[in-house]
Amino acid sequence: MQDVATLVAQAREGRPRAVARLISLVEGASGQLREVMAALAPLAGRAYVVGLTGSPGVGKSTSTSALVTAYRRTGKRVGVLAVDPSSPFSGGALLGDRVRMSEHASDPGVYIRSMATRGHLGGLAWAAPQAIRVLDAAGCDVVLVETVGVGQSEVEIASQADTSVVLLAPGMGDGIQAAKAGILEIGDVYVVNKADRDGADATVRELNHMLGLGESRAPDDWRPPIVKTVAARQEGVEEVVEALEKHRAWMEERGVLAGRRLARAAxxxxxxxxxxxxxxxxxxxxxxxxxxxxxxxxxxxxxxxxxxxxxxxxxxxx
Incomplete structure (x- = not known):
């Protein structure tokens, strides 16, 4: 067994193997898990956690990769937790997300980890909160959590992220899906990806209409913006980052961010x-x-x- 204090110190230095080992201890519910969490507790709480969710095929991994590029341009260290469907045979995660994010593989300022849901409903692996804490304590400024693309059970991301991004795409029936899944209640920022396709403006209008129908907001409440992107070409991604920063500032100003983090810990x-x-x-x-x-x-x-x-x-x- 490796010494936990040494692992934590190495993770703080940005050594990917130490971060990987700590997350593996978390995923495997190791006997050292309590010691790991105790060591990480005073070091975590600084990272901004952004959840990305949406139906399969909307371009979550491409959008996540584009956001990593945008944040790295500003010098921020980024952690990515890509929660994949479990293999029914091995319990391991499918590594499609890693393949799509391979351009960041050699960047020491980016850490990408795929995690298996292992049958856990809600779009997130059961160990995700502890894995987020590992990435946070390892010095990541932003942690992007990309959830399993399973549609209606994805609302759990709202309880794990500071800001939840809901991705949609034209021509996929996402409007109806969003209404069914309760996604309209969890989105802080909406992104219509693949906006170069026909029907992108119609998707934005429909989403605007549905958000309007579901509104019971006070005048100073946050109104989720809708941003159009073509993530594969990095178009509109800076606007998404801007929307995320505005939401973070709004939450900090009103104490909402602290409240969300308290609820998450509870x-x-x-x-x-x-x-x-x-x-x-x-x-x-x-x-x-x-x-x-x-x-x-x-x-x-x-x-x-x-x-x-x-x-x-x-x-x-x-």
Whole structure:
């Protein structure tokens, strides 16, 4: 086992192997995970986390790569977490995102990591919050989180990012998909990519109309901008960065950013606690206590909720 303090120090120096090792410890739920998180806690909290989501085929990876280029021009260090569908055989991630972002592979100011969802719904891997913290503590100024392109289960990105970018493209029925998925509630910035295609202006109009229908905003609330891009040619990307910076400034001015980060930490704590409880309860399968409670439910002596309360009390007592 490698010394965690050494790994963290090397990650702070920007050594990609150390960053990779720390994220692997996180993904594998290593026995050193608690030590890693304790070491990273005072170092994280500085990076700006941007989530990119949207249906398959809208150009998420190309847009992410274009954003990396734009941020690198300003001298910012960038981390990319590309959450891919899991292989049903190996549990590993498909590396299509890395292929599309290969132009940044030799840049020491960019760290790209693919993570597998491993069946976790919501568009994000369960270990994503800890992986974001690793990239943050390793000195990344911006962390771009690109989610699985699965459509309606992608809204989870809103709880993990400071700013959520929703990508759409003309001619893909994205307007209807957006309404179904609740994506209209999570977007802070909307990007209509592949804007050189027919129907781009119609997509912008439809999106504007749908945002207007769903509005219940106060006069000083954030109104999500809609930016047209052709990410493959780097067109409109500077405008996206500008929109992101405006949103960040708006959030900082009103305390929204601090509130989002507090909510994120609270959800992470809750998830870890629930997972620990689930593991404890899982250890009770076949345990006499569970069987006894089941017998009392079947006989009508106890209802399932009362039985569950007794079980929870039993596993949390010590």
């Amino acid at each position: 959800k992470e704590i809750e998830t870890i606690a629930v997972t620990a409880l689930r593991e404890r309860i899982g250890d009770l399968h076949g345990d006499r206590r569970v069987s006894a409670l089941a017998e009392r439910v079947v006989s009508g002596e106890l209802d399932p909720y009362g039985a569950a309360d007794e079980l929870v009390a039993g596993v949390t007592r010590h």
